[in-house]
Amino acid sequence: MVTTDICIIGAGPVGLFTVFEAGLLKMRCHLVDALPQIGGQLSEIYPKKPIYDIPGFPSVNAQELVDNLKLQAEPFKPTFTLGERVNSMTRLDDGGFLLTTSDNTSIQCKVVVIAAGLGSFEPRKPELANLEHFEGKGVAYMVKDPETFRNKKLVIAGGGDSALDWTIHLASIAERVTLVHRNESFRGAPDSTEKVFDLAREGRIDLLLSANLQAVHGNGKLNAVTVAGKENVVRNIETDYLIPLFGLSPKLGPIAEWGLNLDKSAIEVNTFDYSTNVPGVFAIGDINTYPGKLKLILCGFHEAALMAQSAFRFVHPNQKLSFKYTTVNGVNTF
Amino acid sequence: MIIFDVRNAAGELQTLELPTDINLSLMEVLKASEYPIAATCGGMALCATCHIEVLKGAEKLGPPTDAELDMIDTLPHATAHSRLACQIRLGEQLNGAVIVLKG
Numbered sequence: 001m002v003t004t005d006i007c008i009i010g011a012g013p014v015g016l017f018t019v020f021e022a023g024l025l026k027m028r029c030h031l032v033d034a035l036p037q038i039g040g041q042l043s044e045i046y047p048k049k050p051i052y053d054i055p056g057f058p059s060v061n062a063q064e065l066v067d068n069l070k071l072q073a074e075p076f077k078p079t080f081t082l083g084e085r086v087n088s089m090t091r092l093d094d095g096g097f098l099l100t101t102s103d104n105t106s107i108q109c110k111v112v113v114i115a116a117g118l119g120s121f122e123p124r125k126p127e128l129a130n131l132e133h134f135e136g137k138g139v140a141y142m143v144k145d146p147e148t149f150r151n152k153k154l155v156i157a158g159g160g161d162s163a164l165d166w167t168i169h170l171a172s173i174a175e176r177v178t179l180v181h182r183n184e185s186f187r188g189a190p191d192s193t194e195k196v197f198d199l200a201r202e203g204r205i206d207l208l209l210s211a212n213l214q215a216v217h218g219n220g221k222l223n224a225v226t227v228a229g230k231e232n233v234v235r236n237i238e239t240d241y242l243i244p245l246f247g248l249s250p251k252l253g254p255i256a257e258w259g260l261n262l263d264k265s266a267i268e269v270n271t272f273d274y275s276t277n278v279p280g281v282f283a284i285g286d287i288n289t290y291p292g293k294l295k296l297i298l299c300g301f302h303e304a305a306l307m308a309q310s311a312f313r314f315v316h317p318n319q320k321l322s323f324k325y326t327t328v329n330g331v332n333t334f
Numbered sequence: 335m336i337i338f339d340v341r342n343a344a345g346e347l348q349t350l351e352l353p354t355d356i357n358l359s360l361m362e363v364l365k366a367s368e369y370p371i372a373a374t375c376g377g378m379a380l381c382a383t384c385h386i387e388v389l390k391g392a393e394k395l396g397p398p399t400d401a402e403l404d405m406i407d408t409l410p411h412a413t414a415h416s417r418l419a420c421q422i423r424l425g426e427q428l429n430g431a432v433i434v435l436k437g
Contacts, residue, residue: 045380118372126410160408187400187407246410249383250374264370 002079004030005315007099007109009086009255012040014285014300015115016069016078021308023076024326027315028334030107031078032099034085034120039066041117044248055298065297075333081105085120089258089281095314097280111311114267114276114283115300118250126157126213126244138222139242149174155225155237157213158245159183164192166245171205178206178237180213180227216242255287263289273310274303280314282307336424338391338431342369354426360386360433361420369435377420379405383437384419385412391431395422411436 006022008015011033019029037043042051042062050059057065084101089112092098099107123141125131131139143149143166154174156167159181167179179196186193200207208229215226217236225242228234252265261268261277266289269276274284284307285300293299312321336352350367358366361384365371374381379401388395392415398406402421406412416436422428 041374041381045375046378049378049380118374124410157410158408182412183407187404244410247382247408249381250372265372 002030002081002105002107004028004079004107004109006030006111006113006311007032007097007107008113008115009033009099010040010114010116010285010287011035011038011080011082012115012117012285013042013065013069013297014117014304015040015113016066016073017301018113018115018284018304018308019073019076019078020069021304022311023073023333024324024331025308025312025315025321026334027111027308027311029076029078030081030109032081032084032086032101032105032107034083034102034122036083038070038080038082039063041121041250042066044121051297053296053298075331077334081107085253087254095280110280111314112281113304113307113311114255114281114287115285115304116255117286119252119255119265119287120250121248122251122253123244124246124249126246128213128216131216134216134218134222134242137220138218138240139216139244141244143170143243146170146173149241151175152240153238154178154241154243155180155213155227155239156243156245157181158247159186159188160245160247161188161192162247163245164188164196166243167205168192168195168199171199176206178208178239180208180211182210182212184209213242213244266293272306274307275310282311336426336428338428338433340364340367340369341432341434343435343437352424356424358424359420360384360422360424360428361418363424364419364435371419371435371437373420375420379418379421382406382409382418385409385436386417386419387413387415387434387436388417389415389432389434391428392417394427394431396427 005027006029008031011031047063049062084103086099088100090098096110097112150173153176155178157180171177199205211227211229214228217224224236224238267283269283269288271290274282284303286295341347372383374383382405402418406416
């Protein structure tokens with residue numbers, strides 16, 4: 001059980017800056033993110049892209065901004081749960097909250113700050129009938145522990161770098177790897193592409209090009225997939241696992257079930273302090289909406305600062321908050 | 335005016351009519367027209383949440399860039415007609431096009 005003042009859902013730039021703003025007001029933060037690393041979409045999607053609208057930085061690379069935000073937050077000793085999605089939020093008798101993640105981590109907190117961007121990054125799934133019946137029973141969208149696949153038969157689908165890299169890695173672990181890709185060639189790293197073609201030539205993997213997954217079969221557990229190949233030649237491949245690797249896409253997910261007022265896929269907030277309709281729950285950054293909302297990192301920073309002032313009342317209900325400039329007082333850490 | 339047809343995920347067809355002088359990408363136009371496009375990356379051909387199929391008029395749009403093709407290649411439902419709306423500028427070349435939202 002993690003106990004903290006504020007639990008921040010989403011470790012993107014706005015979530016990270018919240019640690020700093022909350023820290024100035026003597027509130028401790030724990031961050032949860034579905035991705036295995038901090039930084040949100042900046043680190044996941046465009047780490048090397050320059051950003052031009054961060055005040056004081058004429059240009060800053062996305063990952064560099066994340067690294068700096070982490071550095072700025074560090075004096076306030078944030079703790080993290082990464083690679084897990086918050087699945088539920090329950091109100092406790094003392095007015096606080098209990099959050100539970102996809103891996104059953106429990107977090108008890110006084111305030112919840114949702115800084116989840118466009119939602120949690122979930123794997124893109126191929127459209128196959130009954131696919132969900134086999135999730136966790138032969139269908140895996142990521143490789144958490146390669147040893148799971150030792151001496152097993154695998155079908156990997158996809159043409160990007162992760163499909164290529166895992167094909168290469170698992171070729172020496174699994175009994176048999178079949179890579180299914182819809183094109184005749186790969187656009188991933190040339191190095192990896194060459195390795196995959198070498199493995200196929202040496203007969204160490206099966207490579208099915210211009211091929212598409214068509215169906216999954218099994219009885220309680222996956223045992224075969226149907227693949228349509230060139231000239232619509234259809235074949236059944238016996239397999240223990242299917243690993244579709246088609247990248248990640250953001251989904252609002254369980255947040256939609258927490259009784260928060262939503263407008264499309266965004267959480268409605270009061271612009272006084274970015275509070276939601278649930279007392280003690282705030283929403284900042286790209287996940288919220290209000291008249292005039294702009295989805296900019298700098299707006300999320302502003303929202304974090306204002307939100308922290310109100311969050312203080314929930315964390316330290318008997319204390320008076322006096323506003324202090326960092327230029328006068330410095331940054332008093334924990 | 336630029337006039338083209340958009341079919342949403344539910345199969346409903348709508349004709350969009352837009353002035354020629356707005357400097358936007360097709361993704362931005364679709365978002366402004368209230369279509370549910372996340373556009374996570376903001377238009378850098380990095381997230382594919384604006385994945386569309388161009389069923390008619392693709393030849394007038396010019397070829398996709400390598401970055402766009404790289405991204406499309408990672409998608410489970412990509413077809414020979416797949417494009418990313420963020421990489422298509424709004425312009426006369428869209429006249430008469432038929433696009434389908436894939437998301």
